[in-house]
Amino acid sequence: MEQGQRLGDFLRSRRARLTPADIGLRDYGGRRRVPGLRREELAQLAGVSVAYYTRLEQGLSHNASDAVLDALARVLRLDDDESAHLHRLARHPPRRRRRPRPERVRPGVRSMVESVGDLPVLVFGRGTDVLAWNRVAHALLASHLDFDAPEHPERRPNLNRLLFLDPHTRDLYADWQAKARDAVADLRLTAGRHPEDPRVMELIGELTVKSREFTALWNAHTVRVCSHHTRTYRHPVVGSLTLETEVTVLPDDDGQRLAIFHAEPGSPSHEALRLLRGVSEG
Template sequence: MKRLNDLGEFLRSRRAQLRPEQLGLVNHGRRRVAGLRREEVAQLAGVSVAYYTRLEQGLTDRASDAVLDAVARVLQLDEDAHAHLHRLARGSRRDRPRVRRPERLRPSIALMVESFTAAKVPALVIGRSTDVLAWNRLAHGLLAGHLDFDAPNRPADRPNITRMVFLDPHVRELYPDWKRKCRDTVDDLRLVAGRYQDDARLAELVGELSMKSPEFTALWNNHAVKACAYSAREFHHPLVGPLTLANELLVLPDDDGQRLALFHAEPGSPSEAALSLLADLVTSGARPPAVPSPRPSLHPGA
């Protein structure tokens, strides 16, 4: 039933973020609920109120593609959110991903990641639960030089990108716009969780962060979804200072949700010079300085 509860929570969160005027409806004054009413969504989607209520309450998993498409249109879902809706509603089909054993990385992928070092390109592989499965020296130095480089080779000790963003003070200091990084991280994790609804590792991660990070909890409960295939991100690195890097996130074939992350700077820019300096430093064994105590926790938007 958890999948159906997730579906209902997602629909309610999207409905609450719309106002009647956005859909050409007349607002007759004070409303008991934020956003659209269930009957308004049902009417605009062309289904009965009883049917839509059952869908939102998680009492049916037999909604047709046409109905889901109509609901997505009414709720003004973008492409990522539209696909997420279908995954939540279709999780019981035979092609639904099953619970899996700990992730493994093909040796050829590990060699490919290391090969980017010569080009001074930070590269790492992120598993479906956002564990770091491999990184080259430059990615390690960029994102987490304070951690053991060999940690991804030990499944019990693997760094986790999402956990690092919310709980590691070194990583928090790395991002000048930390709140944006948090939003992007959770929006992407929501998409992944919709794809791998039976993954125990993902469920444990969400549970842990919900207990330890109020920032994560607020963002997770918002139910926003967005793929992070590409981003331009600012960094403030403890060894080389400010950088602006483009980040490409590529899905690896036949690896069950594993993604390759690559970072690069604009040619001829100060960021390229800083990245080149970082490459020289990490090969010489330089480590980032100690980070002071974390700054006070703030809810996103505060």
């Protein structure tokens, strides 16, 4: 999909979720031909011509000024993540690059992951391939897979593929729908940041074909950074446990992220995590 089409799809989806009443316009009644705001209404409120906004939505106008994009974001009531996504999409598409080499974890990062034995820790790449994990993370998320799978690019577990296509992973999350919404919103942001990455585009294409649930969430155009969250897991060995997750971008590694899972000290989940650590070492 071309960058201009992504921009147009995103703008249309944000227009469709607003009504004239939401932004203080008078609705004179009658049936509206399209849901949400009309192009003319959005253009007027943002202070641009209808013709210019139409070209922007059609992907025919590149490098819109920051002032115009900020005005559109204000009228569309975009949050910080959505506004940053809009700015990325509105820029000239990047030059097509040669197919990138398989992602690899730096030795120092790998050593850090392996040295953390008490908590689940993993590193995942731009396309959410698992690049490294310790034994506790493996026991928590994917004990049915080989522990050494991340070492082999052709066998690497993919967090989104597991989430939508693997029954074990679906059963693991007490609120699978919430996890799925967050995962797709985060993948939308990644696709905007790395539109030239064929691995990301191939993953999106595969999941669109194989999962109706993914397709529905993808078409909603929700964007959100998933940097920390709390989730409840239904683990088949240690039972229910609620874990907080902190996700950190590795600044020198082109989109790789480090995820650390932990539980509140003294809680039943903390004890379950201790039991899981024993299972992973057994």
